[in-house]
Amino acid sequence: MGNINSVVIATGTHGNEFTGIYLGKKFEQFPKLIQRPSFDTRVLLSNPKAFAAARRYIDKDLNRCFASEDIKNPQLASYEDILAKNIYYLLAEESKHQQQVIIDLHSSTANMQLTIILGSKHPFILQLAAHLNAINPDVRICYSQPTRDSNFLCSISELGFAIEVGPVAQGVLNAELFQKTEALIYQVLDYIESYNHGMNQPQTSTLTYYQYAGVIDYPRNEYGEIQGMIYPQLQFRDYEPLNPGEPIFLTFDGTAIAYQGTSTVYPIFINEAAYYEKGIAMCLTQKKTLEI
Template identity: 85%
Template sequence: MGNINSVVITTGTHGNEFTGIYLGKKFEQFPNLIQHPSFDTRVLLSNPKAFAAVRRYIDKDLNRCFATTDLQNPQLTSYEDILAKNIYYLLGEESKNQQQVIIDLHSSTANMQLTIILKNQHPFLLQLAAELSEINPDVRICYSQPTRDSNYLCSISELGFAIEVGPVAQGVLNAELFQKTEVLIYQALDYIESYNQGLNQQRNSSLTLYQYTGVIDYPRNEAGEIQGMIHPQLQFRDYQPLNPGEPIFLTFDERAIAYQGTSTVYPIFINEAAYYEKGIAMCLTEKKILQI
């Protein structure tokens, strides 16, 4: 693989996730913070209208609008469908014709710490993930194979990934998390610079990867209304082992509901605000050690 030519930091793909948005504004005000000798870096605020409205999206979730068939479908004309086509027009060709890294910044109400979400296992991304895991104790690496085509913004580039930080409420800046995210971005850019300079030693290392296996919805009644909450013992325990029989929900009439699986899993995105409407109370992962 040749050198990385450019990095695009996309922010506000969800308009109420302030950490990335204001970090992007900082980088635009002080561009030297993200400049490196061997590649260009720029910032793109993905969904300005949703940011102005302090909402995740206007019509539909922008970060589910990037399936190739959807991008090519002229019948899809919602605000976010149009936006996705514009962003693809801006970045798609570039990402095909050069080595372009896309870093898409997100935040979560779940205790995601500094999660790097990979949508593919490109060797460069695995090496980057291994390096960041090694130097930054808050980093967690998830691998989530897109379920329908590659419908996430960061999937525009083979070298794209998302960063998901939390816990932080929507529409709020948490200074500590802002600073940690900032440091992580500098570490990622430094890694890319070293790679371009040929300074990264290809060494055998191991990488802890949390691989998506499925989701669990809230208990609901026939009308679809939720009938319980994340159990207090599980709240904020993202990335901790969850064993069969341990409680995951507490119903409004105070019954504990236990995890019914047959093996230990590692739940993430526990109690993510934006996932209530998606029917997701948590995502389940398997913990794997990868030799790379």
Template identity: 55%
Template sequence: MSHSPIKNIALVGGTHGNELTGIFLVKKYEQNSHLIRRDSFEILTLLANPQAIAAGRRYIDTDLNRCFKPQDLQNPKLINHEQLLARQIAFTIEQSKIDLIIDLHSTTSNMGLTVILHNHHPYLLNLAAYLSKINPLVKVLQYPLNQDHPYLRNLCKLGFAIEVGAVAQGVLQADIFEQTEALIINILDYLEQSNRGEIVSVDNNLTIYRQIGNIDYPRNESGELQGMIHPQLQFQDYQPLAPGEPMFLTFDGQTITYEGESTVYPVFINESAYYEKKIAFYLTQKYQIII
């Protein structure tokens, strides 16, 4: 597939200050730049939220990875720490003429190695197909198309996130670290081969999980939790959830089942940072697409 060469890449860690895998990978690469150096493109490494990283918190005032809607970046009234930081990052990405963003995240959910796309760009689909071909553990999650997404990766058309887990917040886990590092190297090698015009063979079939909604925990009128993820659902990310199967276990021992019309594939199950967002898990549908 022909595509104009990728000249400038941003490799971002620390969009969330307590997701250490991406933070320490970026630090490693900043100290050992030869590990990611390639002939055909430049790489900008970026620690997105140094203040949150220093504090060991996801964010200082608000979730940085929800501050990148175009209208919010233009809004002079948005002046908390992350809102100002988002503008600064957007300026840096634009000034550096970044063609492609790799935003590194980790999750407390059992997401394995997930590539998150927010558009249907053929270049990214081919990259995703290549990654899932050489490593069957790689899953591809697609957020709804044609929306103003608020994520850092939306600062350029060829932006995507890598989400790895399960790993606790504020914790480094060697196996997760090494799997993520191997995935980054695979991505950079693909980009280099693609820039050289060397055909990277991929399967035409790609399995994609498309996000279609989310479900909140059971709560009372005051918004307090009344239950938790059912043991049968815990850590079952990307596994089928059929109507009538358990979702939640209430504190008084009742099972709440999934009452949708068809089988879905939950992701981000019991993600620690999503309690405040009132999301117990996302619902996805599984598709085979031809690219």
């Protein structure tokens, strides 16, 4: 693989996730912060109309609009579908002629700390993830196998990944998480600069990551109405082990509902506000180790 030629920092894919949006505005105001000698870096505000309205999206979730079948489908013509097509053809065309890294910035109401979500196991991305995990105690690595229903904006490039930061409420800024995200971006850019110059990076032989294994919905009645909440002792325990038989929900009548799985899992996106509409109370992951 040749040198990295450009980095795109995508912000506002969800218009009410302010951490990335305002960090991008800072970078546009002070562009020298993200420029490195060996490659170009620019900011892309992905969904400006949703940001102006302080909403996650206008018609549909932009970050679920990048499946190749959807991009090619002329019948899909909502605001976000058209936006996704424009972004896709712009960045995909650039990626044909250069090595391009796409960093898609998100924030979460769940206790995700600094989570890097990988959609591929490209060697460069794996080594970058291992490096960040080794130098930054807040960094967690997740791997999501791309499917038709989960092709995200960052999947446009083989060298794309997303960053989820939390916990932070929708439509607000949290200074501590803003600063942590900013520092993480600089660590990514510095790593790429060192890579382009052929400088030796600290070699990490193993990478611990969390692989998506499924989702769990809230308990519901026959009308589809939610009948329970995340169990109090599970709230904000993202990335901690969950064993069979341990409680995960508390119903409105005070009954605890236990996890019915057969093995230990590691839930993430616990009680994510944006996932209520998707029927997701938490995502389950398996903890794995990869030799790099």
